Amino acid sequence: MLDIMLPHYGELPLLKIAVESVLAQSDSRWRLTVFDDNPAERVTGVPEYFAGLGDPRVRYERNPQNLGITRNFQQCVDRAEAPFMVIMGCDDVMLPRYVERVHALVEQQPDAVLVQPGVEVIGADGSVVRTLADTTKRRVYAPKIQGTVRMEGEALAVSLLRGNWLYFPSLAWRTSEIQAVGFDPDLKVIQDLKLILGLVTRGGALVADSEVVFQYRRHNESLSASSAVTGGRFSEARSFFLAAAAGMDAHGWPRAGKAARWHLSSRIHALTMLPAAAKQRSGGSVRVLTKYAFGKPR
Template identity: 25%
Template sequence: MKGPEISVCVPAYQAERYLAETLRSVLAQTFRNFELVVLDNASTDRTAEILRGFDDPRLRVVRNSRVLPLAENWNRAVEVSTAPLVKLLCADDVLHPRCLERQYPVLAGDPGVALVASRRDLINEESRLISRNRGLRGLLGPHESQAVIRRIVRHGGNPIGEPAVALFRRAQFDAVGGFDARWFFPMDLALWIRLLEHGDFHGIRESLAAFRVTRGSLSALGDESLYAEQRSLSAEIANGAEWDVSRVDRLMGAAKAPAARLRRQALFLIARGQGRQNDLKGLRSRRSSSSY
C-alpha cells in the first residue's frame, strides 16, 4: 500500500487553547494523501485529552517523555514522520483547505524546487482576521535560490514567512541537519536558507495558511532578541561566498530592517489591543451573569 505523500508535523506544547482548531484545519484538506503527526512535548495541560478526542486514521500521536528544547522538539516532529514531503505547522496556526492541494504539485512536479511557500493571513487570538495576503513580496512564482537569498538580505526580516506557509523535502531537511539550535526566533528562516542550497524557490500567490498573532507568542515576547538574531543571521548569509550578496544588498537590508521591525510590532500591538478588549468583554459578561 502506498504511503502518505505529505507529513504535516505539529509540535504541541501546552497547546490546549488552539490545538483542536489547528488539527481540524489539517484534516479538512482537499488533498487527502497525508499523515498528521502530532508530537506532544510532555504537555501537562489538556493537550493529550484533546488529541484523544480525534478519531481519524491519518492522525498519529507521539509523546515526549520530557520537555525538549524548541529546535530539538521541532526536529523530532519531522524525524518521526514518514512522507517524502513535509510541512511543519505550529499548534496555534491553521491551514486553509486547499493548502496541500496547491503546494504538492509544485514540489512533486519539479525536482529542482527545494521550497514552496504561499502567502498567509494573520489572525488574532479569537481567529478573527487582522490582515490578509501577507508575505512573498517580490517572491511570487519561480525564483532561483540566489535571487531569493539576496531578497532575504535586502528585506531586513523574513519575506518568506513562518513554517505554516512552507512545504519542503524530507531528504533535503535531513541533509542540512534540520532546524539549527543556534537560532531561536529566526529558526525557520535559517532553515529556508539552508534548503535553498539544494534547489530553487516557488512562491504561490494565494493565501493558504493563517499565522496567529497573540500577546504571548515568541515573537511578541522577544522583540529585542528577535531583531538582534535577525541581524546576525543576515550578516552570516551575506558573508557566505556561495550567495554573492553585494554591498548594496547589505545596505538595503540595514535600511529596511527598522521598517520591518515596526510593521511586526504594529501587528502585535493590534493583537494586544484586541485581546484587552475581549478580556474586558469577558469580565463584563461574567459580572452580568453573577448579578442574577
C-alpha cells in the first residue's frame, strides 16, 4: 500500500488532472488523500468533484482553517498510515506506471528510506519542456543515473548540498522515517532539503531510478519562483546552509559541511534571477541577489 497525500492550493482543472492520473495507475495498491487548504472563496466545485468520484480509495478533506504550505505538508506526514507515502503536487501528473515502479523499487531495496523515480518536466499546458533550471540540475549537479542507483551517507549529503537534484513531489518516503524527522515550520521554500538531510544523517538510503513515471509541472508564478526574484528565497537559504554546514561538521562529515558553505547551485540560481529583478527595477532585490551570489562562504 502507498499513501498518496495531496495538499491542494490551486485550481480545479489542474487538480482534476492530478487526481485522474492517480486513478489511472496500473497498480491498484494506493490510497489518495486530499487536504484542501485553499481560501474559502476559491473552493467552488472542488468538494462537488470529489463527492462525484464515488471511489473509496479517494478521501477529501477541507482544512477548517488555512494552514499554509509547510503545516499542510506536515499534516500529510502525520496522517499517513501506509509503509510508504508520497506528497504529490496538486498540479503534477503520475504516469500510469508510477505506483507499480515504486513498489518494484521498494521490493528490490527493502531498507530504502527514499525513492526517486524518473521524472520529466512539463509546462503549464502539459507539454514536456526543457528549462534552464532543470537542464542545469541534470547536467551539472545530478548524478548520471542509468537504471537503478543506491546512494547514502556523506556522499549523498555532499551531492544534495551542491545542488538539490531531487523532485520533491515525485519522491516516495518511508512513512515511519519521515514522521520521525518532520518538516521545519520556520522554512517556506527549502523545507524539503532540510528534511531529506535529516533522513540521510539518520542513515537513510536513497534509491534513484531512470524510468520516467512522473511529470513535474514547472510554473514561473510559483511561491519558489516569486520569492527567488524578490530575493526572499535566498535570505532563507543563507541561514539554512550556514546551519547545515555546522550540522554536517558536528556529524563528522566535513566534505558535506564544505559543500553547504559554498551552496554552489543556490548561488548560480541567484545569478539567474538577477535579470528579472533588474527588469522589475527592484534595487533591493538586486542587492540581495548579488550579495548572495558573490558572498564568501563562512
